[in-house]
Amino acid sequence: MNILFIHQNFPGQFRHLAVALAARGDRVVALTLRVKQATDWQGVRMLPYQIARKGGQKVHPWMLDLDTKVTRAEACFRAALKLKETGFVPDLIVAHPGWGESLFLRDVWPQARIGLYCELYHLADYPHLGFDPEFPSPDPQGAAPRLRLKNLHNHLSFDVAQAGISPTQFQAGTFPQAMRDRISVIHDGIDTEALKPDPGAQFSLPSGQVLTRADEVVTFVNRNLEPYRGYHVFMRALPRLLRDRPGAQVLITGGDGSSYGAPPPQGQTWKQILLDEVAPQIPESDMARVHFLGRIPYGNFLQMLQVARVHVYLTYPFVLSWSLMEAMACEAAIVASDTEPVREVLRDGETGRLVDFFDGAALADQVCSLLEDAPTRARLGRAAREVITQGYDLNRHCLPRQLDWVDAVAAMPL
Structure with missing residues (x-):
């Protein structure tokens, strides 16, 4: 089958899916911005497409999102036409x-079946709107x-697709019922052979200090450090956490950009805004135990x-992060927000501790309690x-x- x-x-x-399909003998091709030239990756042929920037487009501000999507769609459409000229005809497009x-x-391919990855449907009311009154x-x-x-x-x-796939019930449930009826809930999968506890694990900090299971390590992960993933709540809980746990090492992983929600004021980052807010409450000796790691290689992330x-x-x-489930697979004790996903x-109390998203005091209490x-x-x-x-085993x-x-x-x- 051509996919x-x-x-x-x-x-x-x-x-995982693309590699498995190639391994079983399907011909697998991918169109992506990830590469600049044709590349083979684990049996998959990766082909680039380029977005043509069009200056001077004037649209209503509410239509900017669709305008961006149509621009990208045209770029992919043009690349698909070129791929079709080579004789490639997909049986299925995912x-x-x-x-x-x-x-x-x-x-381009009227006879191809199409399956969609259904990540989220934006609901025009609470909780997709108005969840966090601070922003x-x-x-x-x-x-x-x-x-x-x-x-x-x-x-x-969906008008041109046969079916959808969504990783969680929460994400699938955001879609209107007519779409939801065509969505299968199947998670992307967690490789529990690679992601597992290791009593001998070590993690090296940029300073050269090596942390092990004998150390009191607290971890917090965002793709980018921003309010959608509770960075502001975590940072405001830090002064209390560091004061009450003088031996704790806090590892914060994530980039300085914005993935979701409103960007920070121009020229600033949420990381620095919140750090500046709480720094006056944290003695220098305590701040030395807070380590901003940025984005790290996956092997280091696992360690x-x-x-x-x-x-x-x-x-x-919102969309549930892989990092939570990866931490669960490694048998970390979890303190998480009591939100639907x-x-x-x-x-709560069975597989982790849940706290109100906005309750930084409860967050610090639960972290300190588990460290004890x-x-x-x-x-x-x-x-x-x-x-x-x-x-969720892969x-x-x-x-x-x-x-x-x-x-x-x-x-x-x-």
């Missing part, structure tokens, strides 16, 4: 539609119409999770890993179901 993947940052969520690239692929919309009256328009690409994409005594995860009601994988209580940490960590191995559960989904979509009528 075409579409993802601006391929492999992204398809990193696309992440979130950036718009998949909008016009049916115009209100600059246009409260216009926020709901603008957000509804952000879903146009979902409707246009960091393996030495963590407590892992903190906070999020708005988190409750899908964690139960080795038996409870061990119990919660074992239970958290069991959740992953029993329901090779035993998720990947076989993903492969079945691919075959089912490829067999669907047009």
Whole structure:
């Protein structure tokens, strides 16, 4: 079978599925912005497309999102036409539609089946709007119409697709029922053979200091350090945490940019804004135990999770992060926000500790409590890993179901 993947940052969520399809003998091609020239990766042929920047486009501000998606869709459409000229005809197209690239692929290959990765449908009310009052919309009256328009690409994409796949019930549940009925909930999968506890794990800090399981390590991970993932709440809990736990080493991983939500004021970063806010409350000797690691190689990231005594995860009601489930697989004791996507994988007191997203005092209390209580940490960590191995294990559960989904979509009528 000929299978075409579409993802601006391929492999992204398809990193295991695409490789498995190539390994079983399917011809797998990917169109992506990730490469600048044709490249072979683990049996997958990765082909580039380039976005043509068009100056002078004037659109209504509420349409900027769709305008950006159509620009990307045209770029992918042009690349698909060139691919078609080589004789490639996909039986199935698997696309992440979130950036718009998949909008016009049916115009290139009318007979191809299309399966969509359904990450999120934006709800034009609470909790997608108004969850965090500290960061209100600059246009409260216009926020709901603008957000509804952000879903146009979902409707246009579903109009030409056979089915969808979504990693969690929460994410699938954001879609309107007519779409939800065509979405299978199958997680991307956690490789529990690679992500597992290691009593001998070590993690080296940039200073050369080496941390082990014998150290009191607290970890916090964002793709980018920003409010959507609770960076502001965590930072405001730091003074108390550092004061009450004089031996704790706090490892903060994430970039300085913005992935979700409003960007910081021009020329600033959320990282520095919040650091500047709390720094006056933290003695220099305590601040020396806070380590901003930026983005680190995956192998180092794994070592960091393996030495963590407590892992903190906070999020708005939004897409659930891989990092939470990876920390669970490593048997870290988790303190997380009591928000809907988190409750899908964690139960308070059974597999982790849940706190109100905005309650920094409760967050510090729970982290300090677990740092004091080795038996409870061990119990919660074992239970958290069991959740992953029993329901989200890559090779035993998720990947076989993903492969079945691919075959089912490829067999669907047009």
